[in-house]
Amino acid sequence: MISERDVPVHPPATAGYHVIGYFLNWGFFGALCVQVFLFYWAFPKDRLFLKLVVYGLFALDIIQTALITRDAFFKFGTHFGNVTTFASLENLWLSVFVINAISGTIVQLFFAYRISVLSKSRILGGLVALLAVAGCAAGMASGIRAKISPLTNLGTIAISTKTEFSVWLSISAACDILITTSMVTILSRNRGTGLNPETDHAIKKIIWLTVETGTLTTVVAILTMALTIAFPEKAYCNILMDIIGKIYSNNFLVILNRRIRILDGRSNITQSATQQDSFRFSPPTTKRSGTSETTEVKIERQVWPENNYSREDDM
Structure with a gap:
């Protein structure tokens, strides 16, 4: 049974990584606000289902940013000077584990639906959906275990939830790789028809955008898992853990908003x-x-x- 003494944590040393994570979360939230505004302005006739996905993700990100802001104020405001609070869990179990898992899964399920429609294969779409749901379950399990754990500092909590956390990010990375590979393969088949050069060019841009966004989420998931396992007491992973959900949401809106073409720019x-x-x-x-x-x-x-x-x- 792991105890607090097994993982030495120097709370003041973790404060800087918390601050960087908080700043990046707020920055990505600002970018997301712009993306949502562009979607609202440019696509009023999009299907209700797509609007619900976009605004549902936005609502989750608002809640997450509010929770992270509360933690930042608690650690660096009302309890300033109490160094032990820097390594405390607070709302991290909900804002980082649970909400990030849900946000990523919503985006992955949307792509599972698109893959199913474009490829006309329910098996492929179902496999992506299965991985997305499994990853979400593991992410929520790691958050719940962190919440009910009798441990108090983030270093020992990271070790006690290592299994669930690793499963979550591993499955999430595998799902992103499958989505990227499937979308690129499906879109590539529709290129080079010669029927419309403008359409071929648009498909080429979508392929590159899919590769870039899919690679980004995969790399972030793998890097977060590696930092958590290798340096649980250093809090390096907090920087990336605070922004995983925002990266999924922003990537999703970037792909939707690529339909905009600015004239007279x-x-x-x-x-x-x-x-x-x-x-x-x-x-x-x-x-x-x-x-x-x-x-x-x-x-x-x-x-x-x-x-x-x-x-x-x-x-």
């Missing part, structure tokens, strides 16, 4: 150093090309010389 306009600009979004329009559909968001740019600017120009 930076590449089409040259600007004098003595001019001022203002930008505003125009309502999105949908453009069809072959089998693909693109939403265009036009940015209207107003330019005027600084010397000639007056309040009358706003009228």
Whole structure:
């Protein structure tokens, strides 16, 4: 039976990794807010199911950020000076283990559905869904075990939950690899038809984006697991554990929002150093090309010389 003395933890040394994790979580949450706004603005006609997935993920991330903010205020605000709180569990079992597991699983289940539809194979989609659910169960189990554990510091808790935690991240990484491989294979089969070069180019961009986002979540999961197992008392893993869910959510929105094409953007306009600009979004329009559909968001740019600017120009 592991005891607190078996894993020496220096609480002040873990504080810095907590702070980095908190800052990154808030930064990714800010990026997610922008992504959700773009989705809301550009795709009002998307199916209700897709909207529920997007806004459901956003709600989970709001809850997680609120819990992490509460922990940060507890450790560095109300209990500032009490170094033992730096290595305490607090809401970590819920904000990191449970919510991250649920967020990742929602994204993976969505891709399981897409794979099932695109490949017309329920077996392949079912396998992805099975891995996603199994990973979620392991993640929630590790969070629950951490919560009910009589241990008090994160080092000993990390060792006591090592099995569940390793299973969760291993299955999650395997699921991401299967999703990436399946999507790239399915999309590659639809390229090179010669029917529409614009469609082929769009598919190529989707393939590269799928590889990039899938690789990112896989690497983060594997690296988090390795840091937790190798250095449980150092709290290195806290940096990545705080942002796993946000990475899944942001990657998901990046893939959805890639349907946006900005007209009259930076590449089409040259600007004098003595001019001022203002930008505003125009309502999105949908453009069809072959089998693909693109939403265009036009940015209207107003330019005027600084010397000639007056309040009358706003009228």
